[in-house]
Amino acid sequence: MKSIEEYIELINKKLDEYIPENIFPEDIFKAMKYTVTLPGKRLRPIMCLEACKIFGGDYEMALPTACAIEMLHAQTLIHDDLPCMDNDDFRRGRPTNHKVFGEANAVLAGDALLSFAPQIILKYSKDLGPEILIKIMEEYTRYAGAYGVIAGQVADIEAEKNWKNNIFGLKPEELLSFIHTHKTADLFKLSLRSGAIIAGADEEELNKITELGEKLGIAFQISDDILDETSTFEEMGKTLGKDKNSDKLTYVTLYGIDEAKNKLSCILAECCVMISGFERKSAVLIEIIEGIKKRVGI
Amino acid sequence: MKSIEEYIELINKKLDEYIPENIFPEDIFKAMKYTVTLPGKRLRPIMCLEACKIFGGDYEMALPTACAIEMLHAQTLIHDDLPCMDNDDFRRGRPTNHKVFGEANAVLAGDALLSFAPQIILKYSKDLGPEILIKIMEEYTRYAGAYGVIAGQVADIEAEKNWKNNIFGLKPEELLSFIHTHKTADLFKLSLRSGAIIAGADEEELNKITELGEKLGIAFQISDDILDETSTFEEMGKTLGKDKNSDKLTYVTLYGIDEAKNKLSCILAECCVMISGFERKSAVLIEIIEGIKKRVGI
Numbered sequence: 001m002k003s004i005e006e007y008i009e010l011i012n013k014k015l016d017e018y019i020p021e022n023i024f025p026e027d028i029f030k031a032m033k034y035t036v037t038l039p040g041k042r043l044r045p046i047m048c049l050e051a052c053k054i055f056g057g058d059y060e061m062a063l064p065t066a067c068a069i070e071m072l073h074a075q076t077l078i079h080d081d082l083p084c085m086d087n088d089d090f091r092r093g094r095p096t097n098h099k100v101f102g103e104a105n106a107v108l109a110g111d112a113l114l115s116f117a118p119q120i121i122l123k124y125s126k127d128l129g130p131e132i133l134i135k136i137m138e139e140y141t142r143y144a145g146a147y148g149v150i151a152g153q154v155a156d157i158e159a160e161k162n163w164k165n166n167i168f169g170l171k172p173e174e175l176l177s178f179i180h181t182h183k184t185a186d187l188f189k190l191s192l193r194s195g196a197i198i199a200g201a202d203e204e205e206l207n208k209i210t211e212l213g214e215k216l217g218i219a220f221q222i223s224d225d226i227l228d229e230t231s232t233f234e235e236m237g238k239t240l241g242k243d244k245n246s247d248k249l250t251y252v253t254l255y256g257i258d259e260a261k262n263k264l265s266c267i268l269a270e271c272c273v274m275i276s277g278f279e280r281k282s283a284v285l286i287e288i289i290e291g292i293k294k295r296v297g298i
Numbered sequence: 299m300k301s302i303e304e305y306i307e308l309i310n311k312k313l314d315e316y317i318p319e320n321i322f323p324e325d326i327f328k329a330m331k332y333t334v335t336l337p338g339k340r341l342r343p344i345m346c347l348e349a350c351k352i353f354g355g356d357y358e359m360a361l362p363t364a365c366a367i368e369m370l371h372a373q374t375l376i377h378d379d380l381p382c383m384d385n386d387d388f389r390r391g392r393p394t395n396h397k398v399f400g401e402a403n404a405v406l407a408g409d410a411l412l413s414f415a416p417q418i419i420l421k422y423s424k425d426l427g428p429e430i431l432i433k434i435m436e437e438y439t440r441y442a443g444a445y446g447v448i449a450g451q452v453a454d455i456e457a458e459k460n461w462k463n464n465i466f467g468l469k470p471e472e473l474l475s476f477i478h479t480h481k482t483a484d485l486f487k488l489s490l491r492s493g494a495i496i497a498g499a500d501e502e503e504l505n506k507i508t509e510l511g512e513k514l515g516i517a518f519q520i521s522d523d524i525l526d527e528t529s530t531f532e533e534m535g536k537t538l539g540k541d542k543n544s545d546k547l548t549y550v551t552l553y554g555i556d557e558a559k560n561k562l563s564c565i566l567a568e569c570c571v572m573i574s575g576f577e578r579k580s581a582v583l584i585e586i587i588e589g590i591k592k593r594v595g596i
Contacts, residue, residue, distance in 0.1 A: 024466060025452045025453045028449065079405055082402075082405065085402050102382075108451055111448055115444070115448075131428050133432055134432065137420060142413075142417065145409075145412075146330065151322070151323055155323050158325070
């Protein structure tokens with residue numbers, strides 16, 4: 001059994017290995033590697049590996065997929081940070097990708113990761129066999145695309161402009177729920193579902209793990225919304241208070257800090273119950289939940 | 299046997315069918331569909347269908363893949379046209395994607411297409427079986443990514459700045475060859491190879507069709523470079539003369555118009571010989587070559 005720290009070390013080693021250096025033209029691989037290897041919690045790949053274990057699989061079989069999902073996550077960060085999107089200068093305490101490599105290369109590095117990530121799965125997971133690989137490709141393309149994380153990003157951008165006016169015909173709370181589900185929870189679901197599929201989980205098990213991904217994703221986003229108000233640049237490594245200053249639609253601007261913390265406690269408790277209900281326990285997932293609680297002091 | 303016009307009609311119908319409307323949030327699907335369905339020559343999907351026929355396959359089996367490659371091509375156009383890249387306002391006679399939908403949505407529409415295109419292959423080509431599908435995914439992710447079209451785009455951007463100074467340690471003619479191979483010929487190779495793989499072509503056949511894709515791609519790019527100097531906005535639907543004005547590295551700035559036309563004739567003649575060498579002839583590919591000749595008046 002691996003600890004979170006051991007997982008992070010392993011994932012970092014593999015991320016470094018998978019992305020080559022000194023391949024012409026070097027700029028693009030450097031730009032890809034820069035954001036992918038920024039220090040991070042590696043929540044998504046860890047969830048993928050743990051989901052594989054929960055359903056009786058060998059986590060090593062899920063390593064390429066886990067790392068690919070972290071690459072996909074990095075892609076969303078690179079494009080989210082662009083001047084035409086959130087226009088952020090810092091990410092995880094370092095200058096954002098376009099600040100280092102220029103805007104054009106940052107756009108292309110993100111594009112490249114969107115193909116490179118599934119390429120890594122196809123290249124290093126041949127042992128899974130074509131049927132499982134096709135399933136993983138279906139999951140990846142669904143959650144990475146316009147039905148997944150991008151739906152959340154588009155709604156998020158629209159919401160910045162005029163969420164108080166029921167855009168898309170949605171009430172603010174419905175819109176917020178849509179954004180959280182897609183922008184954040186979809187990559188959590190992709191992580192858990194892929195790990196479970198690699199382990200050979202059945203439909204019922206997949207439904208359960210998807211529900212857990214949805215809850216964990218929402219919880220993580222609420223904790224992020226809380227921290228944007230209460231944390232500092234030094235703690236988070238990125239510019240904070242932007243949500244409040246721009247009157248952005250977040251869990252906190254909509255419900256207030258106290259209600260956000262209550263809701264977060266409640267969802268995390270439900271997650272713990274779900275995790276205990278699986279045949280094989282996951283101390284690591286419980287530890288992740290404790291980490292989220294600690295992060296916001298609940 | 300289908301004519302080019304019949305192919306174009308069929309491809310346009312399928313492109314329209316594959317990209318849904320009225321799916322929330324609508325902006326992203328509208329933005330994707332806008333550029334994908336701009337009137338175009340549909341060279342890449344036609345090549346895919348014809349390659350399938352050349353090696354004895356049924357072109358209908360290759361339709362989803364052919365359309366997916368056109369979507370990937372549209373993705374490269376959307377991101378290429380962005381202000382931080384080529385900063386173009388017109389494409390195929392219409393305002394570019396970011397001019398209509400805004401920069402953020404154009405970035406996201408491109409991102410979405412990169413996952414949507416393989417999703418279409420996976421969804422509508424199940425009959426090909428998982429082994430062939432995996433091969434197609436390998437081809438797609440390779441040619442779409444940092445080893446393929448993006449390598450060409452990165453080198454192209456670098457070349458704009460200072461190609462006369464042997465950047466990357468390459469002489470201008472070597473750099474130009476690298477850019478043409480990846481930025482243009484790689485999608486031609488992907489189109490022909492995918493069609494051939496769907497038809498069950500063997501390694502030797504794949505090598506031949508790859509060589510044809512390389513030649514056709516280079517020829518097409520030379521013709522584009524010539525037209526940038528000699529054509530008008532009305533004929534091309536985009537702002538021209540930018541290459542010359544910015545002293546960009548192109549076949550024409552490097553070798554001059556006459557030498558470019560000579561080279562083009564020569565490569566196209568080689569292509570005709572290759573096409574005649576396949577067991578099944580392709581009148582459509584020959585017609586495409588005649589079209590390129592006509593385009594530049596040779």
